[in-house]
Amino acid sequence: xxxxxxxxxxxxxxxxxxxxxxxxxxxxxxxxxxxxxxxxxxxxxxxxxxxxxxxxxxxxxxxxxxxxxxxxxxxxxxxxxxxxxxxxxxx
Amino acid sequence: xxxxxxxxxxxxxxxxxxxxxxxxxxxxxxxxxxxxxxxxxxxxxxxxxxxxxxxxxxxxxxxxxxxxxxxxxxxxxxxxxxxxxxxxxxxxxxxxxxxxxxxxxxxxxxxxxxxxxxxxxxxxxxx
Numbered sequence: 001x002x003x004x005x006x007x008x009x010x011x012x013x014x015x016x017x018x019x020x021x022x023x024x025x026x027x028x029x030x031x032x033x034x035x036x037x038x039x040x041x042x043x044x045x046x047x048x049x050x051x052x053x054x055x056x057x058x059x060x061x062x063x064x065x066x067x068x069x070x071x072x073x074x075x076x077x078x079x080x081x082x083x084x085x086x087x088x089x090x091x
Numbered sequence: 092x093x094x095x096x097x098x099x100x101x102x103x104x105x106x107x108x109x110x111x112x113x114x115x116x117x118x119x120x121x122x123x124x125x126x127x128x129x130x131x132x133x134x135x136x137x138x139x140x141x142x143x144x145x146x147x148x149x150x151x152x153x154x155x156x157x158x159x160x161x162x163x164x165x166x167x168x169x170x171x172x173x174x175x176x177x178x179x180x181x182x183x184x185x186x187x188x189x190x191x192x193x194x195x196x197x198x199x200x201x202x203x204x205x206x207x208x209x210x211x212x213x214x215x216x217x218x
Contacts, residue, residue, distance in 0.1 A: 065175045073177040083208070 009068075012038040019043055032057055036072025051075035093136055095148050096158055106139065107132035110147070115157035124150050 003010065012035040020043070022028065030048040045064050050057035051071045058075035066074070092100045101109025110121035125132040128146045130139070139147075151157060156164060172180035182189040188201045199205070 063175065065171055066177070069175070069177050073179070074175070076178065076181065 009039040009041060010037065011041055016041070016043070019047055022047065030059060033071065036070065036075065038071050040066045040069050040071060042067055053077045093139055093144050095144065096151060099158070101136045103135050103137050105133050106130060106136050106147075109136040113151070113157050115155065115161040116151070120155070 012033075015031070015033055015035050015038050018031055022031070023043075028047060030050045032050040032052075034052045036051060036053075040062055042064075044062045045067065047062055049060045049062065049071060051060050051074060052058075053072075053075040054077050060071065060074040092102055094100055095110070096113060099113050101112045107118060107121040107125055110116050110124060111118050116124070122132055124147060127150050128143065130143055130147070169183050173183055174180070179189045186201055186203070187194060188198050192198055194202070
């Protein structure tokens with residue numbers, strides 16, 4: 001079920017504040033964050049985030065298309081490197 | 092055989108069924124179109140008059156996205172997901188389900204026919 005419109009998008013206030021601060025300073029340094037559940041709002045466009053995936057920080061540059069998604073969607077938490085080869089059975 | 096929106100040629104079925112042959116029109120929408128155009132949905136599609144046909148075409152063209160345009164729209168939405176590099180986009184790229192379904196078993200619609208791996212445990216047991 002989608003989120004109630006009454007509440008508006010879920011935005012982590014602290015992160016939003018940090019973005020606003022950056023806007024004032026004019027700096028575009030990547031913001032390290034653990035807030036994967038934070039919705040990308042239009043104010044984030046053009047900023048870079050380092051989104052934690054449980055192990056490392058994944059660099060995410062926010063473009064206009066990303067608005068409405070969550071930050072965590074851009075930082076995959078699982079790595080699949082393919083299945084291991086099974087040794088050939090001897091006859 | 093009547094022709095509606097380019098190539099589609101529904102046949103001697105009731106209107107509400109044969110309209111479903113259009114991509115993007117299902118039975119509920121077909122019924123809604125019939126109601127809007129004041130056409131009895133149970134009339135065979137072949138018996139529609141020219142007037143009624145143009146009416147149906149007009150309604151669909153004006154209010155709904157169907158066929159090629161709809162296909163393009165869907166494709167665009169998917170390519171957008173792929174471009175922004177989000178989780179759903181990655182799943183589309185890999186041809187895996189995007190909505191959190193299990194993939195340990197099933198998910199055959201997305202994954203296609205089974206690719207059996209030789210030497211895997213289950214294969215050995217089957218012998």
